[in-house]
Amino acid sequence: MIPYGRQNITEDDIEAVVQVLRSDFITQGPVVPRFEAAIATHTGAAHCIAVSSATSALHIALRSLDVGPGDIVWTSPITFVASANAALYCGASVDFVDICADTFNMDMTLLAEKLDRAQAEGRLPKVVVPVHMTGRSCDMKALDALRKTYGFRVVEDASHAIGARYAGQPVGSCAFSDLCVFSFHPVKIVTTGEGGAVTTNDRVLSRRMAALRSHGITRDPSEMLQNDGGWYYEQQDLGFNYRLTEMQAALGLSQMKRLNAFVARRRELAGRYEQLLQNSRFLLPRLDCDENQPAWHLYVVRLPEGSKPLERRSLFEKLRLDGIGVNVHYIPVTRQPYYRGLGFEPSQYPVSESYYERAISLPVFYDMADDQQDIVIKSLITAVYR
Numbered sequence: 403m404i405p406y407g408r409q410n411i412t413e414d415d416i417e418a419v420v421q422v423l424r425s426d427f428i429t430q431g432p433v434v435p436r437f438e439a440a441i442a443t444h445t446g447a448a449h450c451i452a453v454s455s456a457t458s459a460l461h462i463a464l465r466s467l468d469v470g471p472g473d474i475v476w477t478s479p480i481t482f483v484a485s486a487n488a489a490l491y492c493g494a495s496v497d498f499v500d501i502c503a504d505t506f507n508m509d510m511t512l513l514a515e516k517l518d519r520a521q522a523e524g525r526l527p528k529v530v531v532p533v534h535m536t537g538r539s540c541d542m543k544a545l546d547a548l549r550k551t552y553g554f555r556v557v558e559d560a561s562h563a564i565g566a567r568y569a570g571q572p573v574g575s576c577a578f579s580d581l582c583v584f585s586f587h588p589v590k591i592v593t594t595g596e597g598g599a600v601t602t603n604d605r606v607l608s609r610r611m612a613a614l615r616s617h618g619i620t621r622d623p624s625e626m627l628q629n630d631g632g633w634y635y636e637q638q639d640l641g642f643n644y645r646l647t648e649m650q651a652a653l654g655l656s657q658m659k660r661l662n663a664f665v666a667r668r669r670e671l672a673g674r675y676e677q678l679l680q681n682s683r684f685l686l687p688r689l690d691c692d693e694n695q696p697a698w699h700l701y702v703v704r705l706p707e708g709s710k711p712l713e714r715r716s717l718f719e720k721l722r723l724d725g726i727g728v729n730v731h732y733i734p735v736t737r738q739p740y741y742r743g744l745g746f747e748p749s750q751y752p753v754s755e756s757y758y759e760r761a762i763s764l765p766v767f768y769d770m771a772d773d774q775q776d777i778v779i780k781s782l783i784t785a786v787y788r
Contacts, residue, residue, distance in 0.1 A: 403725050403726075403727050404725060404726050404727055404765050404770070404774050404777065404778060405727040405765060405767070406589070406700075406727050406728055406729045406763050406764065406765045406766070406767075407588075407589030407590075407699075407700075407765070407766070407767050408588075408589065408767045408769065409588040409589070409593045410657075410660070410664070410767070410768045410769050412656075412660075414656055414659075415653055415656045415657060418652040418653060418655065418656040419649050419652050419653055421652065422648045422649050422651075422652045423649065425648070427648050428647060428648050428649060429645060429647045429648055430645065430648075431648045432648075433648045433651040433652050433655065434452055434645075434646055434648060434651040436651070436655055437452055437594075437646075437651040437652075437654045437655045437658070438450040438451065438452050438599065440654075440655055440658045441564075441574070441584070441599050441601065441658070442601065444564075444572060444574070444658065444661065445572045445573070445574030445575050445576075445582070445601050446571060446572060446574075446575040447574055447575055447576050447582070447601035447602060447603055448602070448603045448604075448605070448608075449601065449602050449603070449604070449605065449607075449608035450599055450600070450601045451599065451600045451602075451608060451611045451612055451615060452597065452598070452599045452646045452651060452654075453597070453598050453599065453600070453615045453644040453645070453646055454596060454597060454598070454615075454643075454644045454645060454646055455585070455587075455596050455597060455598045455644075456484065456559075456561045456583055456584065456585030456586075456587070456598035457484040457487070457488065457598070458598060458615070458642065458644035459583040459584070459585075459598035459599060459600045459644075460484060460485065460488035460531070460557070460559065460583050460598075461488045461491050461492070461642070461644075462600065462611045462614040462615055462642070462644060463488075463557045463581045463583055463600050463611065464488055464489060464491075464492050464494070464529060464557065465492055465610075465611075465614055466581070466607045466610045466611045466614065467528070467529055467555050467557070467580065467581075467607070469489065469492040469494050469528055469529055470492055470493050470494060471493040471494065472494075473489075473492070473494040473495070473527075473528040473529070474494060474495050474496070474497060474525060474526070474527045474528060475488075475489035475492075475494050475495070475496050475497075475527060475528065475529045475530075475531060476496070476497050476498065476499055476513075476516075476527040476529075476530045476531070477489075477496065477498060477499075477508075477530070477531040477532075477533060477559070477735075478498065478499065478501055478507065478508045478531075478532070478533045478535070478754075479498045479500065479501065479734040479735050479736045479751045479754040480501050480506055480533070480535055480732055480734060480754050480757060480758070481533040481535065481559065481732055481735060482561070482732055483735055483738060485531055485533055485559050485735070486498075486735050486741070488531075489529075489531075494528070496744075497527070498735065498736060498746070498750075498751060499512055499513045499516055499530075500512050500751045500752065500753045500754055501535075501751075501753050501754050501757060502753070503753050503756070503757070504687075504688060505535070505538060505540075505687075505688065506535040506536060506538075506687075506702065506757060507532065507533065507534065507535050507538065507539075507540040507541070508532050508533065508540055508545075509753070510540075510541050510544040510545060510548070513530070513545070513548060514548055517548060517551075517552050521552065526552055526553070526554060527554050528554060528555065529554060529555045529556070529557055530545065530549070530554050530555075530556055530557075531556075531557050531558075531559050532545055532556070532558055532559065533559040533561075534558065534559065534560045534561075534562055534563040534566065534573060535562065535700075536562055536687065536696060536698065536699055536700040536701070536702055536731075537562040537563045537565075537566050537591070537668075537696045537697035537698050537699040537700065538563070538566065538687075538688075538694060538696035539560075539563060539566055539567075539568035539573050539694050539696075540558075542558075542568055542569070542577075542578035542579065543569060543578065545578060545579075546578040546579075555580045556578070556579040556580055556581075557579065557580060557581045557582070557583065558573070558574075558576075558579045558581070558582040558583065559583050560573050560574060560582050560583060560584055561583060561584060561585035561587075561590065561598075561699075562585070562590070562591075562697065562699035562700065563584075563696075563697050563699070564584045564590070564591050564592055564661065564697060565591055565592075565661050565662070565664065565665035565697040566665075566695060566696050566697035567694075567695040568693070568694055568695070569693060573697075574601045575601075576601055576602055576603050580602065580604065580607065581600050581601070581602045581604075581607065582600065582601045582602070583598060583599070583600050584598060584599045584600075584601075585597075585598050586598060586599070586650075586654055589699075589767075590699060591661070591664050591665065591668070591697055591699055592654060592657045592658060592661055592664065593653065593654070593657060594646065594650035594651065594653050594654035594657075595650050595653065596650070597646050597650050597651075597654060610639075613638065613639055613641055614639060614641040614642060614644070615641065615642065615643075615644040615645055616641060616643070616644075616645055617637060617641040617642065617643060618637050618638055618639030618640055618641030618642075619635050619636065619637050619638070619641065620635065620636055620638055621634075621635045625638070663768070664768045665697050665698070667768050667770075668697060668698035668699075668766055668767075668768065669690065669695075669696075669698060671698070671701070671766050671770060671775060672687075672689060672696070672698045672701055672766065673689065674772065674775055675701055675703075675764065675766075675775070675779070676689055678775075678776075678779050679703065679779060679782075679783075682782075682783055682786070683705070683706055683786055684703040684704065684705065684706075684782075684786075685703065685704040685705075685706060685760075686703055687701065687702060687703070698766055699766075700731055700763050700766065701763065701764045701765075701766040702731065702761050702762070702763050702764075703761070703762060703764060703782075704757065704760040704761050704762075705717070705760040705762075706760070707756070707760070709759075709760050711759050714730075714759065714760060714761075714762060716785075717762060717782075717785050717786065718730070718762060720781075720785040721762075721778075721781055721782065721785060724781040724785075726764075726765065726777070726778050726781050726782075727765060728762050728763060728764060728765070729762075729763045730758070730761060730762060730763060731761070731763045732758075733758060734748060734751060734754045734755065734758050736748050736750065736751055736754070737758070764778055764782070765778055
């Protein structure tokens, strides 16, 4: 089976983890700060907080912005459910903005229209969470202009996008946002097994997230209300156990050394898909441009408009039988039974629905060989034109 995504683990990665296992610290030691520093250096952000998952990163990012009951968070329907769930964890409500048909990201024109209506109704969002779908940055300049007009905060869900660039800067620089979240799940570009991180240029938000990931506790005497001695700590907020282990950080730190190579190979594979499928029936995603250089966590093609859901299902099953580990990213959050129970209807987001019914994710990963990609393409074309 050729998987849609797979981690690349080297002997150096393994040795980095083994060194931690032989050290004095397997949690709350010196490697997590080094991993955070590597991410901050790559992105150009002032601060980075590493945590146990991108979900926990989204949660503490919103909590650091005091999102709570009575607040509203807006995000995209085409994302993993965690992007929306994090708002509900905070006691806030959530709403969605439909996507652009050609980028799969939040449509900034629709966002502007929805903000105008929300302002008239007194229901502006406190936070907007744009999702950099497939590793392509949203139109952050347009979003930045809107946040300056309407006063909301921005948390980038860049779970797919470490290594991507936008407007001449790495995604994660927070040039157009308050906070930016990454994922290090095994199918992502860099892995720590499970893990996530948040970058920011705001020292206050950084310190608050550092406390929230560890039960809301501080050991910094300058922040304490009292100090009984060297053993003393204070819980100053209701936090969580969202810490990353030293072993995970060691793996991530070793992986970060190969980030540029990881992304370069994914861009090569995206270019080959573009070249070899350009005369097929499939609608292909945009390639890189000077403004927006994706990291290609996913490569999603779509059947033409008017294709029936059964056609995509038949294609999916045929490719799986051929040993091609295709997948579908994502089922719109608004289709999920839980969210339908909150009153959302898929028909409210027609572009997301059209995307979902016709999209299929093709394999793309660092170790994928050209001949494996050729097998994928042959199987794909044969399945459609049989």
